[in-house]
Amino acid sequence: MRRVGLVAVALVLAAACGGQELEPQGEEAADPTTTAAGAAETAPTTTAAPAPDGPPTQAADVASSPEGLVDQLTGAEQAVRDPATAGDELAHQAHVQQVAYRVLAEHPDWVEEVVGGLPEALREDATRHVAARQEFIGMHTELQDGPPDWRIVAPPPADDLLAYYQEAEAAFGVEWEVLAAVNLVETGLGRIRGVSSAGALGPMQFLPGTWERWGEGDVEDPHDAILAAGRYLGASGAADGDLDAALFEYNNHNNYVRGVTRYADIMRADPDTFRGFYHWQIYYRTTGGDLLLPEGYPDVPAAEL
Numbered sequence: 001m002r003r004v005g006l007v008a009v010a011l012v013l014a015a016a017c018g019g020q021e022l023e024p025q026g027e028e029a030a031d032p033t034t035t036a037a038g039a040a041e042t043a044p045t046t047t048a049a050p051a052p053d054g055p056p057t058q059a060a061d062v063a064s065s066p067e068g069l070v071d072q073l074t075g076a077e078q079a080v081r082d083p084a085t086a087g088d089e090l091a092h093q094a095h096v097q098q099v100a101y102r103v104l105a106e107h108p109d110w111v112e113e114v115v116g117g118l119p120e121a122l123r124e125d126a127t128r129h130v131a132a133r134q135e136f137i138g139m140h141t142e143l144q145d146g147p148p149d150w151r152i153v154a155p156p157p158a159d160d161l162l163a164y165y166q167e168a169e170a171a172f173g174v175e176w177e178v179l180a181a182v183n184l185v186e187t188g189l190g191r192i193r194g195v196s197s198a199g200a201l202g203p204m205q206f207l208p209g210t211w212e213r214w215g216e217g218d219v220e221d222p223h224d225a226i227l228a229a230g231r232y233l234g235a236s237g238a239a240d241g242d243l244d245a246a247l248f249e250y251n252n253h254n255n256y257v258r259g260v261t262r263y264a265d266i267m268r269a270d271p272d273t274f275r276g277f278y279h280w281q282i283y284y285r286t287t288g289g290d291l292l293l294p295e296g297y298p299d300v301p302a303a304e305l
Contacts, residue, residue: 051092055154055295056281059305060092060099066110070117073100077122080276094279099305101126102283102290105133125269128262135259136185143287150194152297156222158278161189164223168230173239174246179226180274181263182233182250188282190222191295204229 063069079085079093104114115126155161161183165176183189183203190203200207202219204226214232217224229250233239238246247257266273282293283305290305 051088053088055091056095056292057294057300058303059283059290059292060095062096062100062103064103066107066113066117069100069104069110069114072096073104073114073126074118074122076100076276077118077125081270081272083272085275090275091279094276095281097276098280098283101129101133102305105130105137108134125266125273128266132259132262135255135262137285139253139255139259140285143285145287147284147286147291147293147298147302148194150192150293150297152191152282152293152295152300153193154295155189155191155278158274161222161226161278162274164226167223168227171227172230172234174230174233175238175264175268177264177267177271177274178233178238178243178247178260179230180267180277181260182229182247183226184263184277184280185256185260188280189278191282 063072076093076097080090080097085093104110111127111130115123115130118126161180162176165179165183168174168179169176180189186205187203195201196205198207201211202225203222206215206219206225206228210232211219211228214235215224215228217227219225219228233246233250236246236249237243243261244257247260248254250256263277267277282297284291284293284302291302292305293302294300
């Protein structure tokens, strides 16, 4: 199947089960639960802005220098891994993390300095974040002039999503981290409501014919869609250890395979990182720059990065 997902298109990623290309790239979105990794070897030296109340309607304010990104990423990464960080503060730190990696991926000449300046425990995951973002950027060479015809909604509760991923893992032998990464790349964990140019639907972006074969229930229902993705990926090789083949079947693009795998690797290394992904917002790349599509869009207007 050949398709590009809505988030991938919008967020930082790209895909759609059984399909075709959409529009330009998206990014990633997700929210999690577990224990902290890598204590503060280097405490951030900048003063963090107070977390806004409720979902963001403006892009996160991040540094425009390698030194500033080191400080912000150190603080944000440690915060999303700390079970004591919750509520608006967790959402805020995850948003800073997301935008900081977007900025870093656009400045490859900064990567060595920024990653090298992070606490050692964070460096490998930072490298994966940048690599994943660059993979998805590489999938989208034709950008749109303006925002897409989507609705942006709140994702299902993080605990519910984790339960669905783990149910699919138990049933079909596909790691929950892989299913979370696909869900993130496809629709930002269900934040995007829209139809791909190929006609793919739902939080895991199934084409009608693919859903008819692998789906049960409602393609728009997060539980049913995640179970169907597990069923499809498991039968396509993931249950037998050939994850690359399964992901390529899901979206026929090697960049997609590598990008999804890197996000899954981050969650495998520390499941608490899902806490950060859960709060990633929807960014959409256009010819005029990146736009934040906030919760409530289009009634809530898009904002420039």
